[in-house]
Amino acid sequence: MVFIFRTLFAAKELKKPRNYLxxxxxxxxxxxxxxxxxxxxxxxxxxxxxxxxxxxxxxxxxxxxxxxxxxxxxxxxxxxxxxxxxxxxxxxxxxxxxxxxxxxxxxxxxxxxxxxxxxxxxxxxxxxxxxxxxxxxxxxxxxxxxxxxxxxxxxKLIADIGLVGFPNAGKSSLLKAISRAQPKIANYPFTTIKPNKGIIAYKDLRQISIADLPGLIEGAHINVGLGHSFLKHVERTKILLFIADVQGFQLSHKHPMRSCLETVLLLNRELELYDPELLQKPAILAVNKMDLPGTDAILKSIKEAYKDINSVVETLPEDIRPESVIAFDDIIGISALRRGPGIEELKNLFRKRLDDLADETDPNIVHPSKLFRQSRATVRERGSKVT
The missing domain is CATH 2.70.210.12 (GTP1/OBG domain)
Known part of the structure; x- marks a missing residue:
């Protein structure tokens, strides 16, 4: 009788979902x-x-x-x-x-x-x-x-920056490194199962919001995995930040190993199949885990490939080949773990691209960085007249 009770109790405990779910x-x-x-x-x-x-x-x-x-x-x-x-x-x-x-x-x-x-x-x-x-x-x-x-x-989350990447690419680590958010971080895929939103605070009190969204998988555009529950949040972000593991990505042993460049193009394809207009958003590519040995050559090859990316796309298998390739404004190498190299450069890049975007949408708005440049130019001009 005791054995039966313990068995039923154990079965009941097994049905209890894990805390992170x-x-x-x-x-x-x-x-x-x-x-x-x-x-x-x-x-x-x-x-x-x-x-x-x-x-x-x-x-x-x-x-x-x-x-x-x-x-x-x-x-x-x-x-x-x-x-x-x-x-x-x-x-x-x-x-x-x-x-x-x-x-x-x-x-x-x-x-x-x-x-x-x-x-x-x-x-x-x-x-x-x-x-x-x-x-x-x-x-x-x-x-x-x-x-x-x-x-x-x-x-649909409203954020300045939206992180787009496959599971375990380092999105949560990056969010923690550059903002006040405290997302769950682990060395296994699908750590993030719900959107996290952080605020990047600068010394001049400017703030930029950034959203870490659950990792995509192949077929997300037809609602495979977290599918549409993720992709809809991308629509209200101003800039897309693609983040990819420099070593590439493999979802499971049943899936082929993708190189870093292939994972970026596959992300490109998933967004395109969900909503082609997303490819018109400004975008930045961050290649993560650059603290590992031999990664400089991989980053250099990715930059070279995007100089003539259409010819590269033609050589890819049809299942990962996008019809339209997103144009990245910047390609940067970073190490998201423990505020590694490239983090400060990326934060400054966010400011610059958001200011450029605001200038394009409303040229009458004078932004802090633009105002600072104008005032500095005025001081120099006055100094030259005095001399």
């Missing part, structure tokens, strides 16, 4: 929302019923979808009903609105796939269920029902 990150929530019903009018005195309340989302920097889900799971979120008109109050009060605080980067989808709106800034709002109008002479003084929707709140 209990992801606290939620990036999609489904809700049932209902706008308030409009109040009834008063025909005798021409009184108007109050407007039904609305349900809407409002962006908040420190909000998260987990709190929304835990508070409203399995419930219909209903706004207040409009007040009926009466002799002592001819115009009824409107119903109370319901405000859902959501994180920035939310897109709201209706059950039929229609996009109701998106929230990218603090305080930005999207109405997800309008209240019904109150009773008026045009409606025979009858209030109308509010809108009823099944909606999906879909989160």
């Amino acid at each position: 209990r992801s606290k990150f939620i990036d999609s929530v489904r809700l049932h929302v209902k706008g308030g019903t409009g109040g009834t009018g008063l025909p005798k005195f021409g009184g108007l019923g109050g407007q039904g309340g609305c349900v809407y989302c409002v962006g908040k920097e420190d909000a998260n979808l987990r709190s929304v889900m835990s508070k409203h799971r399995g419930k219909t979120i209903t706004a207040g009903h409009g007040e009926d008109s009466r002799k002592t109050k001819i115009v009824g009060n409107p119903g109370s609105d319901v405000k859902l605080e959501v994180p920035l980067g939310i897109t709201v989808y209706r059950d039929d796939g229609k996009v109701l709106g998106s929230i990218d800034k603090e305080g930005e709002t999207v109405i997800i269920a309008r209240g019904g109008p109150g009773g008026t002479p045009e409606t025979n003084f009858l209030g109308h029902f509010g809108q009823v929707h099944h909606i999906r709140l879909d989160l």
Whole structure:
């Protein structure tokens, strides 16, 4: 009897998921929302019923979808009903609105796939269920029902830099080396199973956000592995940082060993098959683990290959050959472990590329680095006039 009890207890323990698989990150929530019903009018005195309340989302920097889900799971979120008109109050009060605080980067989808709106800034709002109008002479003084929707709140992380790479390429190590984030790091693939976001802080108080996203595998574009749950977060990053192991990558013994260049081109292909527009984003290639012996020659060969990359692509097997090759603004060698060589250079590169991108999108904005260059040039000009 004791043996049976121990066996059942052990089986129960085996079903318990490991701690690192209990992801606290939620990036999609489904809700049932209902706008308030409009109040009834008063025909005798021409009184108007109050407007039904609305349900809407409002962006908040420190909000998260987990709190929304835990508070409203399995419930219909209903706004207040409009007040009926009466002799002592001819115009009824409107119903109370319901405000859902959501994180920035939310897109709201209706059950039929229609996009109701998106929230990218603090305080930005999207109405997800309008209240019904109150009773008026045009409606025979009858209030109308509010809108009823099944909606999906879909989160796509907003970050300046998005890390793209195969498992165990060193994305989490790099995030830890250059930011305040504390991601899980280990020497086995798939350490990262949920997006991590860090902030790079500079001495002049500038901050740049960087997102470490779960590692891709071949077939991610058709939702193999973490698939779409990863790729959708790439869409809202300004710059893509491809990170590749200088020694190459092999997912398992059933998969072929890919060289460093082949892994980069395979990443290129996965992004292209998911959304070709992603290849139009500015991109940087960081070749990691350059502290290992003999890696300088590999980095040099990769730089040479990208001088005429189309001819290289033609020689690749069809299953890893992209139709369009992403143009890297920079190719740099780094060692992400313990703030190795190339880390400071990469941080400065982020600043430069983000400033260049901002100048291209809005030339009227004067950025700190540009302002500093202008002031230094003015000082030099004044000094030359004095002499």
